[in-house]
Amino acid sequence: MSASAVSYQPVPGSKKDDAILVVDGIRRAFGGLVAVNVDHVEVPRNKITALIGPNGAGKTTFFNLLTGFDAPDSGTSMFNGRRLDGMAAHKVARLGMVRTFQLTKALSRMSVIENMRLGAAHQKGENIFRGLFAPMWRAQEAEITARAEELLARFNLAHMRDELAGGLSGGQRKLLEMARALMVEPEMVMLDEPMAGVNPALKQSLLEHIKGLRNEGRTVLFVEHDMDMVREISDWIIVMAEGVVIAEGTSDDIGSNQAVIDAYLGAHHDSDLGGS
Amino acid sequence: MKWDLILSNSFYTAISANAVAYILVASGLNVHFGYTGLLNFGQAGFAAIGAYSLSIPISRYDWPWPLAMLLVVVASVVLALLLGIPTLRLRADYLAIVTIAVAEIIRLFMNSVRFTWLTGGNDGLQGFTRFMENINPFPDDGITLWAQKVDGYRLWLLVTGWILVALVSTGIWALMRSPWGRVLKSIREDEDAARSLGKNVFAYKMQSLIIGGFVGALGGMWLVLDKQSSQPQDFSTTFTFFAYTIIILGGIARAKGPVIGTMIFLFVIQFVDITLQQATRTTPTDPTPLLPEWIVDENNFSQVRFIVAGLALAVLVIVRPQGIFGDKREQAFDVR
Structure with a gap:
């Protein structure tokens, strides 16, 4: 009902006919520990791809490498045909690849609507000289505010518009962070554990929001531990363990993959992997 | 006790050209710390650069004053770049260490015997205020505000200083309500979040450092114009900490915070000081002071003003x- 049909080879590094992100030989070591060592991965366009793996598998590090928050020791990553590796984080975001964080980064002492407005790209008033003269940015500010209010309504945050973001609950902050990322109008959204610490009722609405992103034509790559959720919304799953991609496939492929079961059993005996 | 003198003098201190200098220095720090979250512990260094960029060229090399003021602008921007380029990509603590060190280097340089030919060393520099005196429209004997006499030059500095404060505060206010200011505040809250939304955090921090540093340099300039002498001991780290006290008093990240903070800070200090001065005074005709000598006497009351100012801040x-x-x-969410 949710996953759109895909037919890629369920092997690590499989080719996708329309990949938005192509990663080649990305390696990152911290001292002697090789945190990430990914040979080849392609992320399909306009699909929801999950990145899973036991704790310490290098998922967040991989995210950081892709989004410019960390630089790889070697290797390349291409987003829409442009080299990303070594690019500063803000430039990656401007190219249309926007991330959220595992530990939510709501801007506490700014109001919810200001958090949202901040997200908008190409703001005239963000230049110091134009910023000084309100008439130069006021019209654009009104457009941005209208768009922000629409998104807040969609994410059920409209009633919190003028509250400080620090006053939101944990789940509301997750929603705010996702909505704020959408203000950038990204082609690809990278969500780092969007469900962590979110109550079940809110989880369901977050799921719908993530599916909504795909329906508007965006690509989603997300890190998640909650396997029920991964199974429910992802079109494709990439599994990492000890810094390496050990499996790829649909949720059915992954559930029966021996390498995945071994990786999880090594680290977490009680994980529900789903599948058969 | 001459209450009219005590009060009029305290009020005057709170609005004098000296207060203008404190307001400007604190306003600059407010841009750094209050809005951007930059831990600048060397604001006194920017003030010193402003003071000496004006006084050295005029006293030593007879530069015309507009050129010296241009140097104030250039020198404060250069100092901000020097401080910012190596440290702003690193975490906040590095800026704190580097700024406090550089401010001390500047002060020690101005104080050094080796460079007395340039900076005047411990005696400082004088004779650079003539341009302000020449365009002073007020009569030399000035006016009397309540019981406080204010000479023409100080009155002129007071009036022009407050015009400057109005311009600077309005400018900061206008910038901070703009999308530019919003990016600064987002950096204060969480710079990684700002980065993830496509904001060039380094460039904004640099701009903030330059703007706040320039405003601080204007403050230093006004300080020495008022004293008619620039001396290194006026730019010790204490000056930076007074500026922090002022912005905390007035309210951090508020455009009028430094103005009100300065007025309260200077009023309290001056009021305590001259009240104690009067209360511990002995004259040949009246050898018993109002306050018994075992509490405080006329030789040690001057320290008490800072004790009282500290207590007031604690309260x-x-x-x-x-x-x-x-x-x-905002207090509830201050998680830094």
Whole structure:
């Protein structure tokens, strides 16, 4: 009902006919520990791809490498045909690849609507000289505010518009962070554990929001531990363990993959992997 | 006790050209610390650069004053770049260490015997205020505000200084309500979040450092114009900490915070000081002071003003942690 049909080879590094992100030989070591060592991965366009793996598998590090928050020791990553590796984080975001964080980064002492407005790209008033003269940015500010209010309504945050973001609950902050990322109008959204610490009722609405992103034509790559959720919304799953991609496939492929079961059993005996 | 003298002198201190200097220095720091979250512990260094960029060229090399003022602008921008380029990509603590060190280097340089030919060393520099005196429209004997006599030059500095304060405060206010200011505040809250939304955090921090540093340099300039002498001991780290005290008093990240903070800070200090001065005074005709000598005598009262100012600040932090104009709600979420 949710996953759109895909037919890629369920092997690590499989080719996708329309990949938005192509990663080649990305390696990152911290001292002697090789945190990430990914040979080849392609992320399909306009699909929801999950990145899973036991704790310490290098998922967040991989995210950081892709989004410019960390630089790889070697290797390349291409987003829409442009080299990303070594690019500063803000430039990656401007190219249309926007991330959220595992530990939510709501801007506490700014109001919810200001958090949202901040997200908008190409703001005239963000230049110091134009910023000084309100008439130069006021019209654009009104457009941005209208768009922000629409998104807040969609994410059920409209009633919190003028509250400080620090006053939101944990789940509301997750929603705010996702909505704020959408203000950038990204082609690809990278969500780092969007469900962590979110109550079940809110989880369901977050799921719908993530599916909504795909329906508007965006690509989603997300890190998640909650396997029920991964199974429910992802079109494709990439599994990492000890810094390496050990499996790829649909949720059915992954559930029966021996390498995945071994990786999880090594680290977490009680994980529900789903599948058969 | 001559209360009219005590009060009029305290009020005058709170609005004098000296107060203007404190307001400007604190306003610059407010841009750094209050809005951007930059831990600048060397604001006194920017003030010193402003002071000496004006006084050295005029006293030593007879530069015309507009050129010296241009040097104030250039020198403060250069100092901000020097401080910012190596440290702003690193975490906040590095800026703190580097700024406090550089401010001390500047002060020690101005104080050094080796460079007395340039900076005047411990004696400082004088004779650079003639341009302000020449365009002073007020009569030399000035006016009397209540019981306080103000000479023409100080009155002229007071009036022009407050015009400058109005311009600077309005400018900061206008910038901070703009999308530019919003990016600064987002950096204060969480710079990684700002980065993830496509904001060039380094460039904004640099701009903030330059703007606040320039405003601080204007403050230093006004300080020495008022004293008619630039001396290195005026730019010790204490000056930076007074500026922090002022912005905490007035309310952090509020455009009028430094103005109100300075007025309260200087009023309290001056009021305590001259009240104690009067209360411990002995004259040949009246050898018993108002306050018994075992509490405080005329030789040690001058330290008491800072004790009282410290106590006042402690009380304020307890009863009104957000400062006079701060937003109470923000206190709840201060998780830095």
